[in-house]
Amino acid sequence: MSESTSTVSAVATAPRKGGGRRRLTLPVVLLIIAGGLALFSLVRVISGANDLTSVGQVSGALQLAVPIGLAGLGGLWAERAGVVNIGLEGMMILGTWFGAWAGFQWGPWTGVVLGIVGGALGGLLHAIMTVTFNVNHIVSGVAITILATGLTRYLSNFTFAEAPGGSSKQSPRIEGIDRITIPGLSDWLADLQSQHWFFVSDLAGVLGGLVTNLSLLTVVALLLIPGTWWLLWRTAFGLRLRSCGENPVAAESLGVNVYKYKYIAVVVSGGLAGLAGAFLAIVSTGIYQEGQTGGRGYIGLAAMIFGNWMPGGMALGAGLFGFTDSLKLRGGAENVHAMLLLVAILLVAWAGWQLYKKKFTTGAVSLVVAAGLFLWYANTDLLPSQFVDAAPYITTLLVLAVSAQRLRMPKADGLPYKKGQGK
Incomplete structure (x- = not known):
């Protein structure tokens, strides 16, 4: 590695004040995952909500998590280079429309390509406004979302409205992308999960959801997560890109074309x-419908923030939001009711940790909230439908509130930059 690249690497990875946190090793990560799964298993046994970790539940959660994860990954790319992309929702809207428009005419994979192109055009517009003209990043992102909403509504009036099976608010049915199921293994895991044994059946349910009725595009999306990590953290290109989000003036002085x-x-x-x-x-869905993104672009941003601007953490955040959404769709009030017990147990553990660190106020508040949730769980059998519908969004707020104290965004994220300003 050249001296210039080494210096850029130092700029991009400079530790924050007070020292950085230790990196989690693979054995520790696996231990945390096993502990989380054991906790889910305990909650399932106590509550009787056997669908909590079923094959169908995990498969549904994965499908719901992928759009959120892809949006979060998009936000990570932009913000690692110092550009806040609040317009992800609008770019998703462009992707739904262009993907459906091309998909029902020329096939699903053509739709995927045109969906990417549509979103990239929105990204290009955002880059022109924020990078070249130094428009406020938030203003630009909101404007793109408004523009995308109006543009797709206008285009639908003379494309989908005139197509057989379509209307001004939805497209005709789109041919599906092939799905894969590993024969034998999928059935065996489903049978093992149906036994409802502690931990073993839950592990089988999770693994079964990953090998059953899996879209090929889901596989592509999952591969993009380690691919992004490798490209941004293990290549010279990634070091230069991240240096633009940490200290663009220093990066420019080392010969990096920041723009x-x-x-x-x-x-x-x-x-x-x-x-x-x-x-x-x-x-x-197999169809375009007006408003079908449902704020997932913003939830993707929340997943990215929860993950501390790292691909792995972002994926965990997207999985959490997708899982909560799947609980609502599959088991409704029963599954969400069981989550009250899970959250209460997690709050007790969090309170113990805060008390250990001598943060008595935070620990006491957590214990009070946990006691309230325990009482709510013990004295009810089902939750109001309004609460069930709001569960994914409540989860988003809670996760961000808990994780906010341990976040470290790129130092130059959202800050205006002009070429040559360091001279």
Whole structure:
């Protein structure tokens, strides 16, 4: 590695004040996953909500998590280069429309490509406004979302409305992308999960959801997560891109074309959001419908923040939101009711940790909230339908509130930058 690249690496990975946190090793990560699964198993046994970790539940959660994860991945690309992309929702909308428009005419994979192109065009517009003209990133993102909503509504009036089976608010049915199921293994895991044994059946349910009725586009989306990590954290290109989000003036002084890397990052960000939209239209529903993104672009941003601007953490956040949404759709009030017990147990553990660190106020408040949730769970059998519908969004707020104290965004994220300003 050259001296210039080494210096850029130092700029991009400079530790925050007070020292950085230790990196989690693979054995520790696996231990945390096993502990979380054991906790879910305990809650399932106590509550009797046997669908909590079933094959269908995990498969549904994965399908719901993919659009959120792709949007979050798009946000990560942009913000690692120093550009806040609040317009992910609008780029997802463009992806749904262009994906459906091309998909019902020329096939689903063409729809996927055009969905990516539609989102990338939104990203390009965002880059022009924020990077070249220094428009406020939030204003630009909101404007793109409003523009995308109006544009797709206008285009639908003379495309889908005139197509057989379509209307001004939805497209004709789109041909589906092939799905894969591993024969033998899928059936065996489903049988093992149906035994409802502690931990073993829950593990079988999770693994079964990953090998049953899996769309090929889901596989592509999952591979993008380690691919992004490798590209941004293990290549010179990634080091230069991340240096633009940490200290663009220092990066420019070392010969990095900051504008170029910001443009690349934001266009890729839009393309990933467009892919998320195409997934919604082609895989999740098989049809375009006005308003079908449902705020998933914003939830993707929340997942990215929860994950501390890292691909792995972002994927965990997207999985959490997708799982909560799947609980609502599959088991409704019963499954969400069981989650009250889970949250109460987690709050007790969190309170113990806070008390151990001598943060007595935070620990006491957590214990009070946990006691309230225990009482709510013990004295009810089902939850109001309004609460069940709001569960994914409540989860988003709670997770962000808990994780906010341990976040570290790129230092130059959202800050205006002009070429040559460091001279």
